[in-house]
Amino acid sequence: MSARISKGYITHHPIIEFKRGKKVKFFFEGQVLEGYEGEPIAAALHANGIKVLSYSVRYQRPRGFFCAVGKCASCLMEVDGRENVMVCMEPLREGMRVRRQRR
Amino acid sequence: MKSDFSEEKKIVCRCEDLTAAEIIKKIKEGYHTFDELKRVIRCGAGMCQGRTCRDLIMKLLAQHLNRRIEDLPHPTIRPPIKPIPLKSFQ
Amino acid sequence: MRYQLGIVGGGPAGMMAALIGDRFGIKTILIDDNPALGGQLIKQTHKFFGSKDHYCGYRGFQIGSILREEIAKSKVEVITSATVTGIYPGFILGLHHKERYQEVGCDAVIVATGAKEKFLIFENNDLPGVYGAGAVQTLMNVYGVFPGRRALMIGSGNIGLIVTYQLLQAGVEVPFLVEILPEIGGWFVHAAKIARAGTRILTSHTIISALGEEEVEGAVIAKVDDQFHPVSGSEVTIDVDLICLAVGLSPLSDLLWQVGCRMEFIPELGGYLAWHNERMETTVPGLYVAGDVAGIEEATTAMLEGKVAAISAVSHLLGPSDELSAMQREIIRELDDLRSGDFSQVVSRGLRRLYDRP
Numbered sequence: 001m002s003a004r005i006s007k008g009y010i011t012h013h014p015i016i017e018f019k020r021g022k023k024v025k026f027f028f029e030g031q032v033l034e035g036y037e038g039e040p041i042a043a044a045l046h047a048n049g050i051k052v053l054s055y056s057v058r059y060q061r062p063r064g065f066f067c068a069v070g071k072c073a074s075c076l077m078e079v080d081g082r083e084n085v086m087v088c089m090e091p092l093r094e095g096m097r098v099r100r101q102r103r
Numbered sequence: 104m105k106s107d108f109s110e111e112k113k114i115v116c117r118c119e120d121l122t123a124a125e126i127i128k129k130i131k132e133g134y135h136t137f138d139e140l141k142r143v144i145r146c147g148a149g150m151c152q153g154r155t156c157r158d159l160i161m162k163l164l165a166q167h168l169n170r171r172i173e174d175l176p177h178p179t180i181r182p183p184i185k186p187i188p189l190k191s192f193q
Numbered sequence: 194m195r196y197q198l199g200i201v202g203g204g205p206a207g208m209m210a211a212l213i214g215d216r217f218g219i220k221t222i223l224i225d226d227n228p229a230l231g232g233q234l235i236k237q238t239h240k241f242f243g244s245k246d247h248y249c250g251y252r253g254f255q256i257g258s259i260l261r262e263e264i265a266k267s268k269v270e271v272i273t274s275a276t277v278t279g280i281y282p283g284f285i286l287g288l289h290h291k292e293r294y295q296e297v298g299c300d301a302v303i304v305a306t307g308a309k310e311k312f313l314i315f316e317n318n319d320l321p322g323v324y325g326a327g328a329v330q331t332l333m334n335v336y337g338v339f340p341g342r343r344a345l346m347i348g349s350g351n352i353g354l355i356v357t358y359q360l361l362q363a364g365v366e367v368p369f370l371v372e373i374l375p376e377i378g379g380w381f382v383h384a385a386k387i388a389r390a391g392t393r394i395l396t397s398h399t400i401i402s403a404l405g406e407e408e409v410e411g412a413v414i415a416k417v418d419d420q421f422h423p424v425s426g427s428e429v430t431i432d433v434d435l436i437c438l439a440v441g442l443s444p445l446s447d448l449l450w451q452v453g454c455r456m457e458f459i460p461e462l463g464g465y466l467a468w469h470n471e472r473m474e475t476t477v478p479g480l481y482v483a484g485d486v487a488g489i490e491e492a493t494t495a496m497l498e499g500k501v502a503a504i505s506a507v508s509h510l511l512g513p514s515d516e517l518s519a520m521q522r523e524i525i526r527e528l529d530d531l532r533s534g535d536f537s538q539v540v541s542r543g544l545r546r547l548y549d550r551p
């Protein structure tokens with residue numbers, strides 16, 4: 001089994017060939033990151049090593065995604081000023097501004 | 104050894120940030136159905152509308168009341184199954 | 194806009210149902226919340242189990258593409274990235290699409306929403322890096338994101354076993370798989386494959402805690418006794434940065450609860466589900482179920498159930514006919530055959546319990 005990994009992405013996979021969008025820049029908490037257009041924001045963040053998507057409402061516990069298919073609401077973030085965006089389903093676009101929600 | 108792992112850090116309802124300890128406490132206080140628990144501590148009333156925690160809460164109820172899940176009153180679920188941002192209606 | 198048949202969920206069950214509806218000239222709309230049709234199939238990279246004439250040997254994502262192409266050629270109206278948030282009286286589907294709320298009226302509805310992954314209670318179970326096995330599958334198989342360096346898999350059903358293998362294929366180390374039951378749940382072939390690749394499968398073991406401040410940096414696992422309580426002193430700390438939960442699926446039946454279908458709790462089928470009969474009719478006339486939402490099973494049975502549900506809907510819309518009922522009986526017989534094997538004992542028991550409740 002001979003997968004190759006680069007910068008958080010699988011570049012060679014024994015079975016799958018990934019069709020990726022073009023490389024785009026986006027912002028996470030003001031920091032510039034790179035991802036592929038069209039992939040879910042959560043995927044781009046994870047590839048950039050960002051797993052904490054929010055802090056929980058009562059205990060401020062770090063939270064990441066859980067289901068990655070739009071069912072559990074664990075991945076809500078602020079995107080371009082819109083609140084409660086499910087970033088596991090929302091496609092990444094050039095220049096998007098992604099933030100942890102302030103609650 | 105067992106006490107090193109506390110009930111306080113076991114999350115049951117992610118959306119409303121409720122631990123197993125909090126839910127068990129309410130069950131012991133006499134809230135014996137999913138709907139009652141939801142009313143008092145909002146477990147299952149979060150953004151995912153209980154999809155992630157409903158099964159776990161039913162299981163805790165069954166365990167602590169010593170009954171089978173199928174014998175407990177069913178949860179009530181009302182539309183919408185996902186909260187819709189108000190501006191979407193415009 | 195009004196449709197004769199509305200189908201919620203575009204996995205194998207929903208896609209197959211739509212194709213049948215279309216074949217009978219029914220004006221059909223198929224709605225799915227993902228950007229593309231396919232449901233679970235789009236992330237399945239392994240060769241499928243199942244019978245010969247049911248796409249056995251194809252990889253799941255290939256079956257998905259075949260069905261998608263057929264739908265593209267048909268008259269079925271497809272809306273993706275749209276979530277059905279409610280079914281209202283008169284079969285009005287409320288849907289949320291492109292940040293707008295809209296309503297679509299239908300004469301009959303098939304709910305084929307699939308399943309959701311179960312969550313598990315343990316210390317720090319909400320730490321980032323604790324993900325559903327299906328979530329990890331989506332991340333790595335659909336988007337090619339490297340999920341983590343070293344993973345702990347929880348659960349030895351087929352999903353746990355298959356996703357473990359897929360993690361290994363993607364270059365992730367999987368030193369341990371823990372299973373709380375004394376025996377492996379999934380098929381021996383899958384278990385043997387990952388064991389050969391170096392994963393230790395620990396039965397009668399569970400996870401006690403996820404370790405880490407901001408994200409997973411390790412896990413504590415322990416042996417359990419025959420009451421499933423952790424045996425004190427048996428705790429072992431392991432170095433992992435990813436914990437995958439493959440502790441079962443349950444039917445995604447919120448819409449059915451909400452409509453007021455009679456619900457039954459059948460553990461063999463994954464938990465609460467809408468009561469239905471062999472023809473996939475629920476207690477609400479004109480409302481049908483198919484696929485994992487009608488009991489957790491597999492893609493082959495989901496497709497057949499999709500056909501059965503669609504035929505029921507067509508008879509409801511156009512009136513029953515001998516042709517339709519003969520066709521339906523034939524598919525129900527095929528389903529019975531598929532479920533007669535040893536592997537389907539649990540599902541068959543669950544379905545018997547369901548059908549026995551009048």
Ligand SMILES: Cc1cc2nc3c(=O)[nH]c(=O)nc-3n(C[C@H](O)[C@H](O)[C@H](O)COP(=O)(O)OP(=O)(O)OC[C@H]3O[C@@H](n4cnc5c(N)ncnc54)[C@H](O)[C@@H]3O)c2cc1C
Pocket residue numbers: 069201202203204205206207224225226227231232233234237239240241242243275276277278305306307308327330351352355356445483484485486489490491492493494495
């Ligand atoms: C790891 C793994 C391996 C598997 N391997 C095999 C195998 O080898 N062979 C086999 O036969 N089966 C296999 N299966 C099982 C198979 O994938 C499922 O049984 C099958 O996909 C179920 O089909 P479905 O159409 O019922 O649901 P799904 O495929 O889950 O499709 C349901 C669709 O509905 C959408 N949806 C849900 N709610 C809404 C809503 N409110 N509005 C709009 N859309 C909605 C969902 O997002 C999804 O796209 C495997 C499953 C997994 C997880």
Ligand code: FES
Pocket residue numbers: 065066067068069070071072073074075076086087088089
């Ligand atoms: S991770 Fe579950 S909704 Fe996004």
Ligand code: FES
Pocket residue numbers: 072073115116117118119146147148149150151152153154155156157
């Ligand atoms: S986890 Fe409880 S409402 Fe979402």
